[in-house]
Amino acid sequence: xxxxxxxxxxxxxxxxxxxxxxxxxxxxxxxxxxxxxxxxxxxxxxxxxxxxxxxxxxxxxxxxxxxxxxxxxxxxxxxxxxxxxxxxxxxxxxxxxxxxxxxxxxxxxxxxxxxxxxxxxxxxxxxxxxxxxxxxxxxxxxxxxxxxxxxxxxxxxxxxxxxxxxxxxxxxxxxxxxxxxxxxxxxxxxxxxxxxxxxxxxxxxxxxxxxxxxxxxxxxxxxxxxxxxxxxxxxxxxxxxxxxxxxxxxxxxxxxxxxxxxxxxxxxxxxxxxxxxxxxxxxxxxxxxxxxxxxxxxxxxxxxxxxxxxxxxxxxxxxxxxxxxxxxxxxxxxxxxxxxxxxxxxxxxxxxx
Amino acid sequence: xxxxxxxxxxxxxxxxxxxxxxxxxxxxxxxxxxxxxxxxxxxxxxxxxxxxxxxxxxxxxxxxxxxxxxxxxxxxxxxxxxxxxxxxxxxxxxxxxxxxxxxxxxxxxxxxxxxxxxxxxxxxxxxxxxxxxxxxxxxxxxxxxxxxxxxxxxxxxxxxxxxxxxxxxxxxxxxxx
Numbered sequence: 270x271x272x273x274x275x276x277x278x279x280x281x282x283x284x285x286x287x288x289x290x291x292x293x294x295x296x297x298x299x300x301x302x303x304x305x306x307x308x309x310x311x312x313x314x315x316x317x318x319x320x321x322x323x324x325x326x327x328x329x330x331x332x333x334x335x336x337x338x339x340x341x342x343x344x345x346x347x348x349x350x351x352x353x354x355x356x357x358x359x360x361x362x363x364x365x366x367x368x369x370x371x372x373x374x375x376x377x378x379x380x381x382x383x384x385x386x387x388x389x390x391x392x393x394x395x396x397x398x399x400x401x402x403x404x405x406x407x408x409x410x411x412x413x414x415x416x417x418x419x420x421x422x423x424x425x426x427x428x429x430x431x432x433x434x435x436x437x438x439x440x441x442x443x444x445x446x447x448x449x450x451x452x453x454x455x456x457x458x459x460x461x462x463x464x465x466x467x468x469x470x471x472x473x474x475x476x477x478x479x480x481x482x483x484x485x486x487x488x489x490x491x492x493x494x495x496x497x498x499x500x501x502x503x504x505x506x507x508x509x510x511x512x513x514x515x516x517x518x519x520x521x522x523x524x525x526x527x528x529x530x531x532x533x534x535x536x537x538x539x540x541x542x543x544x545x546x547x548x549x550x551x552x553x554x555x556x557x558x559x560x561x562x563x564x565x566x567x568x569x570x571x572x573x574x575x576x577x578x579x580x581x582x583x584x585x586x587x588x589x590x591x592x593x594x595x596x597x598x599x600x601x602x603x604x605x606x607x608x609x610x611x612x613x614x615x616x617x618x619x620x621x622x
Numbered sequence: 623x624x625x626x627x628x629x630x631x632x633x634x635x636x637x638x639x640x641x642x643x644x645x646x647x648x649x650x651x652x653x654x655x656x657x658x659x660x661x662x663x664x665x666x667x668x669x670x671x672x673x674x675x676x677x678x679x680x681x682x683x684x685x686x687x688x689x690x691x692x693x694x695x696x697x698x699x700x701x702x703x704x705x706x707x708x709x710x711x712x713x714x715x716x717x718x719x720x721x722x723x724x725x726x727x728x729x730x731x732x733x734x735x736x737x738x739x740x741x742x743x744x745x746x747x748x749x750x751x752x753x754x755x756x757x758x759x760x761x762x763x764x765x766x767x768x769x770x771x772x773x774x775x776x777x778x779x780x781x782x783x784x785x786x787x788x789x790x791x792x793x794x795x796x797x798x799x
Contacts (some may be wrong), residue, residue, distance in 0.1 A: 325761045443669055450672055455680060458672075459751075463690050466753045610688075 279454035286452055306427055310434035314442070315473045316480065321439055335439055339432070363501070368526070369406075375533040376402055464607050468600045474567045475596050482559050483510040486520075486551050493547035499540050500530060509551065515591050516579045520555070524548040568599055646671065646748060649696050652720055655772045663765045670754040676741040685738045689727025691751030695719050698745030704737045716742065725776060728752055 275283075297304035317338065324334035380399040387393050438445075446465075453461045487510025494502035505527040512523035524545075531537040531544045568575065575595065582594025647664045650656045656667060673696070676682060682693060685705050693700075701713035702723060714737070717723055727733040728750070759766030 322761045326763060447669075447672065455674060455676060455682075458674065459683065459687075459690050462672075462751060463688075463753075470753075 275454070275456070279456070282452050282454050283457075286449075302423060302426060305423075306430040306434060309427060309431045310438060312476055313431055313435040314438040315476050317435065317439060318473070319477075331440060335436060339436065368530070371530050371533040372406060375529055376406070378533070460607065464603055467603045471567065471599045471603060472596050475564070475599060478564045478567055479514055482555065482563055483513045485559050486510050486513045486555050489551040489554055490523075490547060493550060494527070494544065497540060497543045497547065499527065499544055499547075500534075500537060501527075505530075509548065513555065515588060516595060517576070518591070520548070520552045524552075568595060570595075570598060570602060574598070645696070646673065649694060649720070649748065653694055653722060654776060655692075655722070655725070655769060658768045658772060659765060663762070663768070666762065666765065667750075667758070670750065670758060672749045672751075674747050674749055676745045676747065678741055678743050680741045682739040682741065682747065683724070683735050685735055687735045689724055689730070689733040689735045691749050691754075692722055692725040692728055693739070693747040693749050694722040696746045696748055699742040700745060700747075701740050701742045702737050703740070713740075713742075725773060728755055728773060729777075 297307055320338055321331070321334050324337060325331060329337065376399055379402070383396075383399050387396075450458065450462060487506045490509040491502055491506030494505055499505070508526055509520070509523035512519045515522070527544050527548065528541070531540045565572075570578075575598070578594045578598040579591050582590030582592075582597075584590070586593070646668045647661075650664050650667055650671070651659075656664065659667065674693075676698075682700065683689065685703075695717055697719060700717045700721075700723065702715040702717065703713045723739055724735070727735070729752075755766070755769065758769065
């Protein structure tokens, strides 16, 4: 019977798919600017998909829906950046000037404290906290000075490429998928179709949930910092929201700038504990409410396993590894679940529409 | 005026994609499930279906496989068989061009195929799968409702046929007694 074995053409198709997949990954990894643009475009198109579907429901074609959304986005972002975000931009300008000053004054204070501790406890003489921080600051400043122009160029390239690639993905993504499935041999077609659908749906849900989580944490922090009248509330809330995307250590990184500023500036020192409390409240609300309700349900992995995969990600690829470890684990879970079904004939697979 | 052979050549070599999708649309239009869709909706639907080619004796799916969608036959013959005892039995049903099978898995979540489907001769099928049907419902709800209503009608019809068959068997059993 034909289906008892794999034909030569099936083997060729499988090898071709594998070769193309490896080639694509190598190409994207070897050209980081293109890789970043593609990655961001995928995230951007995932974010826009529900909006495009909503416009399509009104009776527009896919292309018209996309055109309408792009026009609204460009004009809306332009106007928003000009009108609504003026305070954020001015805060950012002020913050970028005063942040190094705050850092220097904090460093000086730390040096004084450190000297005091060393005089009191001679065994601490080998500890060089302030010096290490000074080296870190010099290195970071040097890196920004030497890479600043290149970074600006990269950002401009991304601003140009990401909307275009996203447009193509949103408009023709289905056609690309069809071309891919044409290559899949019949005997693997339905399984490949469902597994890839399952992985795409899980990743899309995870990315959307993480971004909504970041937005909510940002809003809670902004409101809290605004109520106690802390400086640079919008910028600090923005940093807290963005860093919150990184699992576990993100909220800690996000709180550092705010705490550093109120600790360093004498006029804001009375706000130190209220600011710490705001970051703690935002973190507790995130841990107790937002994460379990929004993200954990979608990921559906044991908390210990989550910590494990994030640590493995950090070990091999640092911050990026921490960011992508959970989505990769989610995708692997779908594949493992499918292999389990194949071997034991019992499904731990849940249909994902 | 161009000769028919010339126009076929033109369609095959110069515009194969359009020709292929026109064939798909015609076939979808003839299918009971999509008979209430207008032309624009049929063109839209054609983006969501997958054309698959099978050789003779090749399995489309096996009994107890998880089902994710339905198939419409565009060319060839498909045999449906049930394997009650583990040994392959004869085909309980043979389907030809325009007929469809596997539609129950479009609405059943963890649906297992109730029978095996095998290509009796080289076949071309059009597949529509559950995630795509869900996407159609999300993006074009009116169109989705039309398909679902037809699907309900088909399933209802199948139920009536099954009930009639059971009654026939019961009567036969009584007669034999």
